[in-house]
Structure formats: C-alpha cells, structure tokens
Amino acid sequence: MFKTLFNSISNAIGLKESKAISLTFEEARARITDAEYRRLHDAFKRVVTQNSHMSKQAFFREVLGDLFPVDIAEFLYLTCGGNSKGILFKDLVSALVVLTKGTYEEKVRFIFSFYAGDQNSINRDDFLRILSDVEGYPARDNIHRLFCYGNSVEFEAFTRWITENRNSTSISSWLIGSDNYAPSVVPLTNGFGSNGFQLSDDHETPTFYQTLAGVTHLEEEDIIELEKRYWQLQSCSRSGKMDVNTMIPLVCPPVPESIIQGLFDAFDENRDGHIDFKEMACGISAAARGPLIERQKFCFKIFDQDKDALLSHAELAKMVTVMKSVLIENLSDNPKDEVVAVLTKENGLIISEILETATSSVGIALEEYLVWSLSNPLPEVFLTLIYQVCQVVLGLKPLDPLEEYEIVTSWLLREEKRGLQEGQTWYLISMDWWNSWLNYTSPNPPAMSNSDSGVGSITGSGASANEISASTESRNSSGRSSGSSRNCWSFKKSTVDNAVVAMDVSQNVVVTAISSIAKGDPKYVEGQGDPPMGAMVSHAKSSASSLSLATLDSSRSTCSSSPSPINSPESVRRQLNVSHRPGNGVRRRKPGAIDNSHLLSPVQPNLARIPSITNEGGRLRRDVIEGRDFKTLPKSLWNALQQWYGVGVSLPRQVIATEKHLELELYPIMVLLFRHQVMNVPNTKPTVSSNAPWAGMAGAYGAAAISSTMSYVQNHNFMPPKRVLSFTAAFSRTARLAIVCEITFKALNLNPENTRLDLLTPDDLSFCLVLEDDKQTMEEAGIGDKANILIETRNKDQTWPEEIGSLAMSNSSDAFRTRTRALSVMNIEKGLTGLNNLGNTCFMNSALQCVSNTRPLTLYFLSKMHMYELNRTNPIGMKGHIAKRYGDLIQELWSGTVKSIAPLKLRWTIGKYAPRFSGFNQNDAQELLAFLLDGLHEDLNRVTEKPYVELKDSNNRPDVICAQEAWENHLLRNKSIVVDTFHGQLKSSVRCRQCDTESTRFDPFNYLTLPLPMESYILCDIVVVRDNGSVPVRYGILAGIDDRISHVKAKLSELTCSDSSVSTSSQQQLPIIPAENLVLTEIRQSRFLHIFSDNQRVKGAFSSRPIYAFEVNIPGVGDNVIPSSKSETDQQIKRILTSVKNATSLKPSIEQNNPTSGAGTGPSHSRQSSLSSCGSMQNSYSESYNNSGSFDENFIVVVHRKWLRQETYFLASQKSSPILFGMPLVVPYTEGMTNLELYKRVWSLVARLVSPLPPTEGPNISNHAYDCDDSLGYEYPFALRIATRNVETVCGRCEWYKFCRGCTIACLEDEKLEKLNSQKVCLVIDWDPTALHLRYQTTQEFEHIEHWSLPDTVERLSESVALNSCLESYTKEEELSEEEKYMCAKCGTLQLATKKLQIWRLPPVLIVHFKRFQHVQGRWVKSHKAVDFPFNNLNMTKYLADVPRKTAECGQNLKDALSTQDKELHPLQDFHQHRLTDDVNPFKLDYRLYAIVCHNGIMGGGHYLAYAKNTNGKWYCFNDSSCREVTEDQIETSSAYMLFYERIGVSSEAYLPRIDPKAVQIVTDDELEAEENDMKKICVAF
Helix, strand or coil, X not given: CHXXXXXXXXXXXXXXXXXXCCCCHHHHHHHCCHHHHHHHHHHHHHHCCCCCCECHHHHHHHHHCCCCEHHHHHHHHHHCCCCCCCECHHHHHHHHHHHHHCCHHHHHXXXXXXXXXXXXXXXXXXXXXXXXXXXXXXXCCCHHHHCCCXXXXXXXXXXXXXXXXXXXXXXXXXXXXXXXXXXXXXXXXXXXXXXXXXXXXXXXXXXXXXXXHHCCCCCHHHHHHHHHHHHHHXXXXXXXXXXXXXXXXXXXXXXXXXXXXXXHHHHCCCCCCCCCHHHHHHHHHHHHHCCHHHHHHHXXXXXXXXXXXXXXXXXXXXXXXXXXXXXXXXXCCCCCHXXXXXXHCCHHHHHHHHHCCCCCCCEECHHXXXXXXXXXXXXXXXXXXXXXXXXXXXXXXXXXXXXXXXXHHHHHHHHHHHCCCCCCEEEEEEHHHHHHHHHXXXXXXXXXXXXXXXXXXXXXXXXXXXXXXXCCCCCCCCCCCCCCCCCCCCCCCCXXXXXXXXXXXXCCCCCCCCCCCXXXXXXXXXXXXXXXXXXXXXXXXXXHHHCCCCCCCCCCCCCCCCCCCCCCCCCCCCCCCCEECCCCCCCEECCCCECCHHHECCCCHHXXXXXXXXXXXXXXXXXXXXXXXXXXXEHHHHHHHHHHXXXXXXXXXXXXXXXXXXXXXXXXXXXXXXXXXXXXXXXXXXXXXXXXXXXXXXXXXCECCECCCCCCCCCCCCCCCCEEEEEEEEECCCCEHHHHHHHHHHHCCCCHHHEEEEEECCCCCXXXXXXXXXXXXXXXXXXXXXXXXXXXXXXXXXXXXXXXXXXXXXXXXXXXXXXXXXXXXXXXXXXCCEECCCCCCHHHHHHHHHHHCCHHHHHHHHCCCHHHHCCCCCCCCCCCHHHHHHHHHHHHXXXXXXXXXXXXXXXXXXXXXXXXXXXCCCCCHHHHHHHHHHHHHHHCCCCCCCCCCCCCCCCCCCHHHHHHHHHHHHHHHCCCHHHHHHCEEEEEEEEECCCCCEEEEEEEECCEEEECCCCCEEEEEEEEECCCCCCCEXXXXXXXXXXXXXXXXXXXXXXXXXXXXXXXXXXCCCCCCCHHHEEEEEEECCEEEEECCCCCECCCCCCCCCEEEEECCCCCCCCCCCCCCCHHHHHHHHHHHHCHHHCCCCCHHHHCCCCCCCXXXXXXXXXXXXXXXXXXXXXXXXXXXXXXXXXXXXXXXXXXXXXXXCCCCXXXXXXXXXXXXXXXXXXXXXXXXXXXXXXXXXHHHHHHHECCCCCCCCCCCCCCCCCCCCCCCCCCCEEEXXXXXXXXXXXXXXXXXXXXXXXXXXXXXXXXXXXXXXXXXXXEEEECHHHHHHCECHHHCCCCEECCHHHHHHHHHHCCEEHHHHHHHHHCCEECCHHHCEECCCCCCEECEEEEEEEEECCCEEEEEEECEEEECCEEEECCCCEECCCCCEECHHHXXXXXXXXXXXXXXXXXXXXXXCCCCCECCCCCXXXXXXXXXXXXXXXXXXXXXXXXXXXXXXXXXXXXXCCCCCEEEEECCEEEEECHHHCCHHHEEEEEEEECCECCHHHCCCCCCCCCCCCCHHHHHHHHHHHHHHHHHC
C-alpha cells in the first residue's frame, strides 16, 4: 500500500517538478553567513555529479544522515525539489534554510506541501495513509476537526488547525512542535530554530592533535607532521607494527645497538611490545622538547632495564660504557680538560663515584642520577644524540634554522666519518640547493655566487672551494657560537668542511665512482689550507680528526641571551618563518623544495611519459662532479630534509662492493621494460606511488608501488602479441636476477608463478632469452644499459604468449619446434629441456617429464628400439602413432640443444585418439599418464595376434600356482617395454561373511591409487570473553562438519578449566564456564553480525576467524564486579566511588554534542517500528539477530562509539560523525539495578583497555611533559547512552524528530535503571575525548592470550599422513557395504563380504597415485592433505601378500639367497623377476624416488609441475618450459600428486630388446606420411 502511495505522489511531483520551498535562492543566501555558504558549497562540490546535481543517495547520506527514517527521507527528497536527475545546489540551499532558519509560515507551508504533494489541498485518505505507513504515527482524535467540512482541506484551514495541534504529526512535531516554539512568543521573522536540526553549531570537539598538544611540549602542527612520519616508519615494518626490530635499522647507528631495547622501552610506555603514535609523540616531547630535567628522566629510563626506578651496578656499568663510546665517537680535536679527565678515568672508578651519593645499596634513584648528571659531561653528548635521533629519524622539525644547521651538519659529519658500508643508500643533492640551505641556516653563510640561488646552471663554471664550503670557524674559545647560546662539554672545532664531508675516511674504502677535481685544482697544495670539495680520500683522511658533533644545548650556560629551545618549558614554542635574522640582522630566504633537476641528463622523447618502477630518480649527467655539482647525504638525513622542505626528484644511489673496494654506484643500469598489450582494454598508463623515496632498497633503487595492475594477456588468435614499452627501471650491476624479479613483480603486483622476464636480444627482437638463472647478476647475464626486457605473463590457459605466438608464426619445416635460446646453448644438460604450454597442457607436460626421466623406457626410445617394434595392426592400438610421436619427443628432450620445445605433434596425436584431452581445458595428469602408458604398450605390443585366454577360479588352489597362471596368461596377450617396466600384479581376495568362502583373483596393475583421508573436520577458532574483564583467551577445537554449535560449546567449556596451561607469563586458574553460559557470535565492523543458535551446524558457522564466545552469567544485584587482577583499576575505581555523588554523567564537551540527551521515553510509534537508517551507518545485519539467535533478555549489547569531526558538512548534526570501534560487549542486566551498578559492570569489562594513571606514590618517571589528563581521576571516562540495536548511532527510545543520538544514563547511585528491551535497544559507550585520545589503548581491543589448544589443533588439522600409512590402508581388509554385496558361489546369493588387496608382484618402476580428487556429497572436492614419503630406501616388503612377503624376508636374511632353499617348503622364488645388476640382492625390495608430479590449486583450475632427478644425480623442477635446479628441501612435497619410484639396482640396459637390425625391418617415416599430412593441416589452421 505504501509503495503505491509513494509512487503516485513521487510521479506527480516528478512530472511537474513541483517544489514546496517558496523561498528563492537569493533570499536564502541572505539569511546565512558567508562561512556557512562556503561550507555548504564545499560540501556540495564533494558529492556533486557530472550533471551538477546531487543524487538521491548522496542526499540521504550526506544531508539527512542516519537521523531520518528512510520512508520520510524519500518524501523529503521530493519535497525539497529532488527529481530523477538529483537536486540542484540552489534548491538544496533554499530547502535547508527553510528547514533550519525559516519563518513559522514557511515551515507550515512546507508541512502542507509534504502531505498535499503538487495538489492545492490535502486529501483525507492520503493524509491518514502517510501518517500510518510513512511516519508510523497513529491518527489522533483531533484529526476529525481538520476534515470536518469534507475529505480535503486547503492551506488556510490547515494552517489554523496545525497551529492549535502542532504535535499531531511527526513532521509538525519536528518543525513547529511545542518543544521548538512557545505560544507566548511571537513567531520569529528572522528564523525559527529547531532543536537538534541546525545549520551551524559553534561547539568544537577537541581533536586528537589538540588534545595531545595540550599535554606535551609539541605544537599541533608538529604532531600532525610526526604522525605522517610515524606511518611512514611503520609501513616499513615487517610485522606491521613499530616494534624493536623496526627501530634497530632506523637508529643504529648512531645509537649503540646495546641500548636499542632500552630506548624502545622508554617510548613503549604500556609495555605491549610496540610503540603507538601517542607513545612516540610523548617520548619525543620528553626527549627533545622538554626541560633538561625531563630529558634526563628520559635518559634514566633508557638505562633502567628492569624498570625498578633504580640503576643497579650492572646498569650503571652499561650506561658509563655507552656514554663514553658516544663521547669518543664525537670527540673534537681540542676537548676540554674535564672531558679528557672523564675519558681517561676507568669505568669502575666512575661507577664508584656515582654510587657514593646513593642512599640504597641496590643502586641510585632518579633524584641521585639527576644530581650526578649536572656535574659530569658524560650525559650531555648522549642526550644530544637522542635529541638528534628525534629530529632526523622520527621527524620532529627543528625550532629554528640555526638548530637545524647544527643537527644536520653534525649528523652528516658523523656518518661520513663512519664510512661507506655495502648495501647502504646515499642520496645526491644539488650543490645549488645545498648552498642555499647553508645560507639560510648557517650562522656564517658562505659567499653566494650567481649559481647559489638554486636557479643557475651547474655546467662547469662552479664557484671556488672557498665560496662553496661552509665555514663556521667564528666560534669563540669558549665554544659558544656567535649566533647561539648553545655550548657543550665535548666541544670540537666546529668546521663543516665540505671537502671532508663528501668523502669517506675509512682506510679500506675508496669511493672510485665519485670524480675528483683535487689533483687538477691549482689552488690546492697538499699540507696548505683546506682541500677543495672534490679532494681524494687520501687527503680527506688527514682531516678525519676534525669531524665534530655540533653543539646543541647545555643547562650550564650562564651567558645565554635567550632560553635554549631544548631547555625551554611549554611556553617556549616558536613558529618557523619563511626567513630569519641571524646575529648580524641580515634577512635570509628559506630555500624551497629540493631541486635536483640540474643533475639529470635530458630524457629521450620516447621515454618522457614512461613511468619508472624504481625510485632512482633519473639518469645522472656524465659530467657532474661530486663537490661541485652535488653532495651526498645518508638516507636518514635525506628523509629528514625531504620531510622538512619537500623534494622534486630524489636521487638515491647504492654502495656496492667491487673486486677491490667499495664504491657509490652513480650510474646504475637502466632497463626498458616491455609488456604485452592487453587486448580490448584501454591503454591506460599506471602511475607510480609518490612515496617511493621511503621504500626500501635491496639490489635496486626502491620498489615503487604501482596503483593499477595488468590483467592476463588475451591471445585467442595465437598471434604474437604486440610488445609495448611500459616502464623503466634501474638496478645495480651487482644485483642478482632473483632480486630483479622480486622487485619487478612486487612493484607491478604480479604473481611470480605466472610471470617471467625475457631479455630481448638487440640484434633480433624476435628471439627472447628467458632469464632463469636467479643466481646471476645483471652484469653476468649480459644486461647492459637500456637493455630491453619483456615482462611476460601467462595467458589464462597457462600458455606463454611468446611461445604460443612463435608457434603460430613459424612456417618452416621445423614448424613444431620453438627454440628459446638459453644463456649458454652449448652447455645444456641432456634431459633438461622444458615443454611449452599449448593451452592448459601443464597436466601433460608434467606427466611427460616424469616418464621421460624413467631410465629404462627413455633408453629404449633413445636407442630407437621402438622403430623395430611398432605394432601397426593392433586393433586396440593407435597404429604406432603414439609411440612414434613420443619417441620423436624423447629424441628432442635428450638432444641437449634446445631449452624448450613444443610437444605439438604428440598433443595432436593424443587428442586424435582421446578427444577428452584435446581443446584447452585442464585435465587430470594421472588420466593422461594412464592413457599414454596404455597407448605406448599397445603400439609396442610384441603380440600381434592375441590368443583367447579363459579366466579360471582359484578353487582353493595354492596362491603361487594361481598367480603364476594369471601372470602367464597376461603375458600371452601383453608383451612390451611398458609391461616389463611398469606392470605388477595384485592379489584380490573376497571372503563371504556368511560361509567364510574366499575367492581370489590375480590382476595386473601399472600404478597404485592410494586414497587420502578427506578433511571432515573444521577448525573452530574461538576467543572466549569472560564477564570479569580479564584478557580474552583464544582456543582451538576440532569439530566435525555435521556437529552442532552445542557440541562446540560443550568442548569449549571443558577447555576453559585448563587456563593454567595458557601460553603466557601470567598463569592463573580460572573457573570453568558452563556451556549454557556461552554465546557464540561473529563480530564484524565492531558489532555483532551473527549470534549462533545451539542447533546450528558447525559447517558454515566458522567461515571467518575467529569466532567470539561471551560468558553470560547473571550476577545478583549489588555483586562486586570489579576485577581483582588489576591493582591500578582498583585504585581508579576507589577514587571514582568517593566522588561519584558529585560527578556529572559526562563532561560538557560531550554533553553538548547531544542537546536532547535528556528527552523522555518515546511512545510506541517511535523509531523502533519504522526506522531504517538512510545514512552512511545503515545497518545490513539487523536480520541476523532474529535468524541466528539472540541474547537473553537479561543481557544487553554494549558497543563503543566515538565522534569524528568532519571538515565539510551540511547540517550541524554531521559536524561530528559517530562511528563504532573496538569490540562489542555483553553486560548482564537485571531489574532493580541502579545506574551506578551498570556503570561498574561496564567499567569492569573495559578497564583493561584504559592505561592507568601514573602512581601517586613512589618515583614518577613518566615521559609525558605535563600530564593534564584527569579524565580517569574523578569519574568514569565515558557516558552510557541508549541506542537502537540495529542502528547504534541514533537513540533507542526517542522519536526520530528529536534527533537524539542516545539518551544518557546518569551515573547516579540512588537512581534505579529503567526497564530496557534488549532485543530492540543497546548501550553505547561514548568516550571522553581526552581519555580516548590519551588513555584508551587501541592495541588492547582485540588482544588475547593464546591457549595451548589453538596451535595443537592447527597442527593436528594440518598434520601430514605418511606414505606407509596410506599403503597400509590400501592393503588392509575392508568390509563391503550393503550396496556392494558379493555373489557368493557357494551360497548362491548376494552376501555381505570383506575385501582385501595385496601386492603379489612389484614392477621395476612403481607409480603411486594419490587420490586427491573425490566425489563427496554430490560434488568433487580436492584433499589438500600432505603426504610424507621417503626419497630413498622405500621398502615394499611388508605390503606384499603372505607368500612373497615371507619369501622376501627369508631371502633378505640369507647371505646367498640365490643358492639357498627351504627343504621343507620349496626353493626361494623371486616372484618379481626384475633385471638387476649382479651385486644386488633380488629379495631386497628397496625403491628410490626419481620423479614427482605436483598439483597446486583447486580442481579444474590449478597448475601441474614436475620434479625429476636427472642422470647427473641432481633434482630439477620442470614448470612447463622452465627448468631449474633445486635441492630436495626445495621440492614441494606437500602438493605431491604422483610419485615415481625405481627399484634400486635395476639395470636399464637389460630391458632393451635383443633385436637383429638385419633381420627386422624398421618402420620408416613414409608409412606415417598420411598422418603427417593431417598434422600439418591442423597446424596451419592452428
């Protein structure tokens, strides 16, 4: 009914495009401020479509949000002027002004139009239907007065009626309700504000940056920049977190590695093993911006490893050692006397002096350390080093240019003194920009030439050495800079000599790749003056002792003209200006972004628009000289300057090791990367990520992320695809091909299994060289500058485009061979030739490679014995075609002349006789192998006319006689090399369970198919959340796919009593949780997605990991729910309880977000029955609460909610948008409980998420600057509000037109909690912004303890099965089912029976096939169970039938088995008759593995590959055309599908037939001419 009504109204309004807004845009614009108009315009611009309209969905989401029921929102959209195209900006502004600032008459007219549509009157029936169906509002008694004169009413009559009955409809209650308009007040003419629905709101919720800036010494801008740097650093972490392993390469060197853990712990305040951004910001504030006493506290925490607030003797020894090493590393030429005295004093003596003032025998306290640090120079340099780390590594911008100069120059000098290290990355920076930076920051800037402005050319007319170098020799004898008040104990001669800075001072390192101008500089005379910029290393060594650590700060300065930025408290916060005035008052310009474009050679026109996947920055000019044109900076320093100033082009260069020395590789090899053009896809060029300069570098110049990925090449016409130059890249000449492939594939988001690199030869681009030797370097592979490399990706049918294309284009006599040239064609090992994929033919290629490495069979074909034995008259054979084609293929595979060939002839022949293998569909490799062996056997069968053989029953005759008879009958019809090599004999026994009669048959076999156990169990990964607030525990349970949830809960209940075995340091015994008190749920997007019922099946319930189980135990009213395991929490709650009577329910900042939070309980027509969110938080999971179970009415769902401030918005209600976060909770709810008890229960569950306040007693060494957060000291740091269960962002009891986000539950002890319907409402935790920003630990939300059962269950589920176990299962007796009854000859009827298979005769080559694909419950599934199998000495004796097994066991124990016999039974008989070498015992049945077929992926869509052992004794992986050497450890045994075993001691030559070439006529190729012609026709069409 509603849809019919809505469609009729919407169609009428849409056709006439009628609008209910009488206000024009100009009038509406006059009523709002300029700021409001700009905000509305910016918000509209963000969501506008191409036709300048806002769509209906955007109107719902961005304008109305989630506060309006969707049915009313539809009508509002039409009433505000929306149509099928959308809504215009002018119409939107007019509507919003009317709704928020309109006069009384304008709002009444809007209400009238809402019900009347495009008509001039309101129809009674339509009005009542809208009230009931759209608004969910019951008709009141005063409705009849509106229609007392008829079934329709016009505007004037409606105005009089609505004025007297303002709350008769929800729309009128919203716009002109009694709560919004008092009758005693004259209607406003300038605007009529509605509570909760406003255009603007002046209230400001503090942001995270503002909150953090208020409690640290950092500015808001500093925190924003630090956060960017934090995420950059964390993105480089392998664990995804800022842990200690991430910090080590960042700060070490220069920080000694021995104290990295201590430095990390000083930042990691909550001891959770990683540093979050809040901890990093607070630590930087204390270490770099705090007063001296706070910096010394931070230093104390670094060395206090056991965190007992005391430095023990061992900790003091480590501290003194580290501080002295740092001081020595930064020692100047002329150190002060007190510095020399400290360095010459023994460590033990220094420690004794420190302990003299200690009041404790254990060590010194913080206060005593602070007193010692004021009178000793050791801590000063160490504090300066930590300060520099905060600036350079962690991203804190210096306060002023002079401070920046001292930090950068001292860091640079220290790194240059350390020298080059292999694998390091140094960055080139333009000398023009560097001089501009020196002029801006240095207290004594260098003389500026015309080129020093950063704009001039650097083509060779550079300034002299004196003009370029930066001299700071004006420091006075006291070590104090003329431009700064900073001094230091370990003063050096602070000379920033660029001749020394650019060079390496290590005696065993020579930077040969950096040009020098020293020898040709007439101004340079050895021993006189300073060397120029390009001086050789040998000259730089003489100045090594002058390297200095720039002085930063000292609290001992008594002549300071201004407070030091390091010593300054919170009040000293300076803004960086574009320019600054040094001591002489000269105004200097701040340099712009780093510009290295002058260093680059011109880009060729054809490469101008080609992106690079590495961040080498470009090709360096060949005439640039270090010191004149560029300067080198270490990576850490470059990152800092880049963050502070920005950069246009970065030029990273890597340190490589050559045969004689280390050098900085200025000119890496640039390669041109080609891709195959994607068919039917627009040629859009991908873009390279802009954050490439921060990427790691290993053998290349940083892998840049590519935003778009390439799809598979579609080459259905089999024509060679077009190659397109797509990317460039630069790699070191020493980079190995494995690194090149890794970086390339990762940058382009390509699967390495389906991608390879081909080197296009410059002389003939039609040939490509597959780069397969991963161990070769670029230089060894012959890859030079601007080499053409093709990135080749498999087609969807697993073919390589180049291979299949060359096949299609070839028209020579050798049309069916593709010769992909190798690196060294003449050195190809025989048998190591790959097979080209011809379209999902990996199943065939893998089987062929394994059969090819079967030595007796391959030797037979290489000797061309098959040409003498071709059986062309066999009626069930293939006229010799299969054997001929296979023989030709073997000849090519073992020729040793080609890297890969295309088995096109053999494939066509197989498809001719077995059409199921033709086409381009994936097939089973085992089925292909069975057909191939059978085809080879029939084509080579030496029996030309098969006699008729009658099968005889055993009739209780001895097994030896029956078996021999069956085998002889088999040989009467089948004699070939295949039978000699692969055929064995099985004994099949069926025993009637009724009469115990046994029937035995002996059948031949050529492979064993072993079934694998299917995965009939499911891993149930469950996190149990107890109701006492303890850390959740994660369990693992194995459950059957048909088990119920109740069964899982029962098992889980048993495990909860074993928490003492939890793998954690905190061992505690927790009570068992009864199964009926557990509720299993699935959590997604911080809400309950499903609540599983007890009778639900396990299959499908655990599709996601993990599942959460909540303990739901109803305590009595007034029970103590405070967790006893957290002493800090106890203290906080005690302080809360003492002031709870005077505490407010929420701080004003949050209370103002909800002006109507105190609204009364809504009537039955509230949003409960009609609301369906239309905004961004629209819930799609509401049905799961009813369909999948629900919590008991004694429990209520609690979710976490926070507010995010939006930059652009339409209405004040969206200025701060509520979002859910964290893990939802379940709280017991009982009638009669007080509000305070509810708060206590919620607090007991969330207290572990909040970091405790610093202790009030004892030493306080917090690294916070000023801990102003009192949100936990006086009240709960959150407010509880009532929200709708399925839409947690709106109130659960107020009408929608109140626009309430949730009625607040006041935290009062004497107020009883009202009755709540837990099926319709939930509680939301609105956190205090300060507590949320500073105390809430996001990392603890989903933190859990891993129970021993989880790894144990995972191991049990994934544990492999042994091959011996599979063979035992295959040969053990099994009972046949009712459907498999056996016709007993004695009983004469179908009887239940047992069946047993045993091996009687083993073949020389044993093929084991794992039955991975099985038909289960109407569908085919693959078993991924791994099988453990031996590579050598597989003994098959125990799997034989009784007689052969006992004979073999007896023969193995006899010294001379051939001449020994059992006199009581019969002579020992070799039942297997293998042709062995003379030194092999025929009764020792040991086999060795020589080939494996593996299958990866799913059935019908996976990929086959083979591993085979060559005649040279090495293992190789055959992946279609690729062939590479592997070790046994590198073989993927877990995906094995077929195993090929050869008996140890088999003589391959003995299996060759004895043929006299003169007596036997060989079958010539002429006899196959007809088949050859057919083949050519097919290939031409192909």
